Amino acid sequence: MQWPLTYHEKKRVVQLAIVLALAGWIAADALLGGAAYWQRVWLRLPLLLTGSGSGWPLTGGFALNIFLGLGSMALAAIMGTLLAFGMMAKSRLVRLPCFFVMNFLRNSPWLVLLFAMLYIIPFNVRLFGVSIAVPAFVKAVIGLSLPTAANFAEIIRGAVQSIHSGQWEAARALGYMPMAIYSRIILPQALRRMIPGWMNLYALLMIATSLATVTGIQDVLTTLNTLLSMENERVIVYFYITTLFLFFAYCYPIALLARRMEQSVKGDTL
Amino acid sequence: MFGLDYSWLSDPVYQGWLLRGTLNTIGLALASSAVAVLIGTFGALALSLRIAWLDALIELFVELFRNTPPLLQMLFFYFTLSTIGLRVTDPVTGLSVPLLSAFDCALVSLSFFGGALCIEAFRSGLESLPRSVNEAARSLGYSRWGRFRRIEVPIASRICLPALTNILTNLFKTTSQASVITVPELMYYAGQIYNDTFRTAEVMLLVLLIYVSLVSVLSWGMSRIERALAFPGYGKGH
Numbered sequence: 001m002q003w004p005l006t007y008h009e010k011k012r013v014v015q016l017a018i019v020l021a022l023a024g025w026i027a028a029d030a031l032l033g034g035a036a037y038w039q040r041v042w043l044r045l046p047l048l049l050t051g052s053g054s055g056w057p058l059t060g061g062f063a064l065n066i067f068l069g070l071g072s073m074a075l076a077a078i079m080g081t082l083l084a085f086g087m088m089a090k091s092r093l094v095r096l097p098c099f100f101v102m103n104f105l106r107n108s109p110w111l112v113l114l115f116a117m118l119y120i121i122p123f124n125v126r127l128f129g130v131s132i133a134v135p136a137f138v139k140a141v142i143g144l145s146l147p148t149a150a151n152f153a154e155i156i157r158g159a160v161q162s163i164h165s166g167q168w169e170a171a172r173a174l175g176y177m178p179m180a181i182y183s184r185i186i187l188p189q190a191l192r193r194m195i196p197g198w199m200n201l202y203a204l205l206m207i208a209t210s211l212a213t214v215t216g217i218q219d220v221l222t223t224l225n226t227l228l229s230m231e232n233e234r235v236i237v238y239f240y241i242t243t244l245f246l247f248f249a250y251c252y253p254i255a256l257l258a259r260r261m262e263q264s265v266k267g268d269t270l
Numbered sequence: 271m272f273g274l275d276y277s278w279l280s281d282p283v284y285q286g287w288l289l290r291g292t293l294n295t296i297g298l299a300l301a302s303s304a305v306a307v308l309i310g311t312f313g314a315l316a317l318s319l320r321i322a323w324l325d326a327l328i329e330l331f332v333e334l335f336r337n338t339p340p341l342l343q344m345l346f347f348y349f350t351l352s353t354i355g356l357r358v359t360d361p362v363t364g365l366s367v368p369l370l371s372a373f374d375c376a377l378v379s380l381s382f383f384g385g386a387l388c389i390e391a392f393r394s395g396l397e398s399l400p401r402s403v404n405e406a407a408r409s410l411g412y413s414r415w416g417r418f419r420r421i422e423v424p425i426a427s428r429i430c431l432p433a434l435t436n437i438l439t440n441l442f443k444t445t446s447q448a449s450v451i452t453v454p455e456l457m458y459y460a461g462q463i464y465n466d467t468f469r470t471a472e473v474m475l476l477v478l479l480i481y482v483s484l485v486s487v488l489s490w491g492m493s494r495i496e497r498a499l500a501f502p503g504y505g506k507g508h
Contacts (some may be wrong), residue, residue: 007320007322007325008495009321010322010323010324011325011326011329012321013322014323014325014326014327015326015329015330018326018327018330018399101485104482107439107443107481107482107485107486107489108443108481108482108485109443109444109445109446109447109457109476109485110443111341111446111447111449112446112457112474112477112478113478114476115457115460115474116471116475116477116478117465118474119470119471119474120471120474120475124464141458145378149422159464181451192378203337207337207338207340208339210339210341210342211341211447213341214450221341221342221345221491228349233353234353236349236353237350237354239404240342240345240346240350243342244338244342244343244346245337247337247342248333248337248338249340249419251337251338252333252337255333255336255337
């Protein structure tokens, strides 16, 4: 580092100082009696992370939030892609209902949708004469995937529309069929612009998985609440900070990476 | 229709609950939006001063509140602020009660969450101004403050409006999570109603419809504002 520091370097130095100050504060607090509390948190950390006291098998806790996020994202990707192509269809009969569904899902609160799915999806589904119980986890996945799918579709639509219209015209002039224009020309370019949006959406979804506690599955918040009922008032603060940090540690790197990619995609204007 | 039973809606008690819940939701959303926009404005203003330590602090605030669940933030504020000392003595009973009520905690956490999003949006709006605009203003003899007030804010605010619409609708939707810390808003009363009537699916469908219509009105209003404020070259003024 050269001496007059650049603005960016100065900022990094200050950030390092803040992190050090926080670490120092935690250490000082630990010396003044916080250590016993942190020990309680450390003892319970496997339970918070995996839902079982020994750390295996992965039956709940933060691991369940991750599974929930992945499952909802996969379901949302399928529904969102269908919805996006529906919104870009030529026929108004297809396009307008798709727009309506997308707007409805995007304008409804995640928590309310989750609750609605919890109560609207029946406890038992009769399929080919066999009655199958629908577990709360499946309901949570469906409830979270609905708003995600709407956002997913918007990202696809936005990216496809951001491709310059000259690309369409050139492809048509070269005699490509409509499906071939999509698969060979538009989507390969649009995909680059979709990926940061999808990553941001995944981070958002991961944050929203905390809502799944209302369905009663043993996710990190349910586990936390069960744990806290056995702890004294003071330890609660430490447990909450730990759980907040879990989410931050998972979501921040994704958001950071998404922003990096956004920056790199910004330059290419075709 | 579809076997749904809405006969409970004729009960004036439930009507009153729904109305009060809706009004509380709107109130919470309005208050937190106002504070969030204020935080965003001052945050973006502070960032544009380019002071390294202030920038670092604001970035920490933004990243902390953007990357943790608002629900967990609310629970954190609700359950821990009173234990770490934010308590007052009630003059009537002489008991020590939490300084912040559930509503205040929800308001604080929603404002911070929205504020973090606003700072980010306003900052990128200010940064997206072409450098030439600023140089032109400087050569015309505008002071730093004059440039900010007369050139940067009017243009940047129009660039940010779509992002602000997103944030405000997002914030409105997030107010439903305040029901978890017993703030008596729409979701909370919905829970009360289906606990009484056991008509869970019907109540949730109705509440979903109310939320969707309110958010749709909000985003429609914002797009009207966008169009009214548009000037050639920026946002909807193309």
